[in-house]
Amino acid sequence: MTTTRFAPSPTGYIHVGNLRTALMNYLIARKAGGTFILRIDDTDPERSKEEYVDAIKQDMEWLGLHWDRIERQSERLDRYADAADKLREMGRFYEAFETPTELDLKRKKQLNMGKPPVYDRAALNLSDAEKEKLRAERGNGVWRFKLDHERIDWTDGILGDISIDAASVSDPVLIRGDGQVLYTIASVVDDTEMGVTDVVRGSDHVTNTATQIQIIEALGGQCPRFAHHSLLTGPQGEALSKRLGTLALRDLREQGVQPMALLSLMARLGSSDPVELRSDIAELIEGFDVNRFGAAPTKFDVQDLFPLTAKHLQSLPLADVADAVADAGVPAELAESFWEMARENITTLGDLKGWWELCRDGAEPLIADEDREFIEEAIALLPEGPFDGETWGTWTKAVKEATGRKGKGLFMPLRKALTGMERGPEMATLLPLLQVIRARG
Structure with missing residues (x-):
């Protein structure tokens, strides 16, 4: 599975x-009818916060990405300890004591000599007595996995055939001196024991993948299929890494971005398929193929989410937005007609409040000097309420016959006088709301 x-x-x-x-x-997972696991990587007790665990769940639920089960790495520390013991018994795990400063000096020296800046395995030459002395002086060392210096090959679902010389990579640290288990081994143990068959992650993990393949093989596990997607950049190709904090999903939600707009964009961005708004997740599942994504950095522009959001909202019936319409202050008996008027003229649901304020309170008329007499004559011809969907047509026909105006010269001054705007909803749908609200007041 x-x-x-x-x-x-x-x-x-x-x-x-x-x-x-x-x-x-x-x-x-969904396309294959398989299992999707939400796995909380909380092995760092100081930086991991329960509020962020809750926030991750909330964001996933908001998007409709429901998991089949949830796992927490902090509850599996015994499994990682067992794996570490197994690697020690195999001679593939060793303790090293260099300080960050010492490692930095080593790297600089190697670079000056034209050599790759990888760990020199000096710790393998330490005697037991030397290790005890270093522990006494510096505390426990870090534990490194001893790589076999051979080529590590796999066929990547996005990048194609990958081959990395393990000799060009430092033996990875799997456990810190304070005992904290790092992602590299925790992920391997979890993927193996949970039967993970496919792993998609960012291209910045390619080297990690190479080392993890050797760890998986050393522990007797089955390697999953790997695919490494490109990293996102800004619209001008600039690095997004420093801005990702401002692109949190909850911030986008606060800005009014709709889940299907976000999912529709992210499910196609960087692939050979065009970005098209989908009505539900089932459509995204049906058309998804990880092999259609490219390796080139992928430009992401948050502004692209708003036209998709607007288009999505236009497709929704009142039942799907009833709470937002009510929150804008619209009375229940006017909700249907209000939504029909506003739906084509909003970008986010937050825009509903402004349209309701126009209906409820009216707007400051926008009247050019040359149109003042025309507007006075037109208003005098406005029929008695209540208004309906035919009133605008009946009224403008009467105004046309009385004044001789037609086309833009007829409709635009009337729109600006009633709404204070040059563009907006169809006046035939807006006028009854204006009249009903004023009649009620």
Whole structure:
């Protein structure tokens, strides 16, 4: 069975970059009728916060990306300890004591000599007595996985055939000196024991994948299929990494972005398929193929979400937005006609309040000097209420016959006088709301 996972760290709010990873893994699982796991990477007790765990769940539920089960790495520390013991018994795990400063000096020296800046494995030459002395002086060391210096090959679902020389990579640290288990081994143990078959993540993890393949093989596990998606950039190709904090999903939600607008964009961005608004997640699942994504950096512009949001809202019946219409202050008996008027003229649901204020309070008329007499004559011809969908046509026909005006010279001054705006909803749908509200007042 196909099994995928999304493994966020609860050290902050998830953003569009995280969403790309979550969505791809979700769509793969759902298209195959498999299992999607939400796995909370909370092995860092100082940085992990329960409020962020709750926020991750809320964001996923808002998007409709429902998981089949949830796992927490903080509850699996014994499994990682067992794996570490197994690697020690195999001679593939060793303790190293260099300080960050010492490692930095080593790297600089290697670079000056034209060598790759990888860990030199000096710790392997330490005697037991030397290790005890270092522990006494510096505390416990870090634990590194000893890589086999051979090529690591796999066929990536997006990048194609990958081959990395393990000798060009430092033996990865899997456990810190304070005992904290790091992602590299925790992920391997979880993926193996949870039967994860497919892993999609960012291209910045390619080197991690190479080392994890060797760890999986050392522990006797089955390697999943890997795919590494491109990283997002800003609209001008600039790095998004420093701005991702401002692109948190909850911030986009606050700005009025609709879930299907966001999902429709992220499910196609960077692929060979055009971005098209989909009506539901089922459509995204049906058309998803991870192999259609490219390796080139992918431009993301938050402004692209708003036309998609507007288009999505236009397709919705009142029942789907009733709460938002009510929150804008619209009385229940006017909700249907108000939504029909406003739906084509909003970008987000937050715009409803402004349209209701126009209906309820009217607007400051916008009348050019040359139109003042015309407007006075037109208003005098306005029939008695209540108004309906035919009133605008009947009224403008009478005004046309009385004044001789037609086309834009007829309709635009009337719109501006009634709404204070040059453009907006169809006046035939707006006028009854203006009249009803004023008649009620």
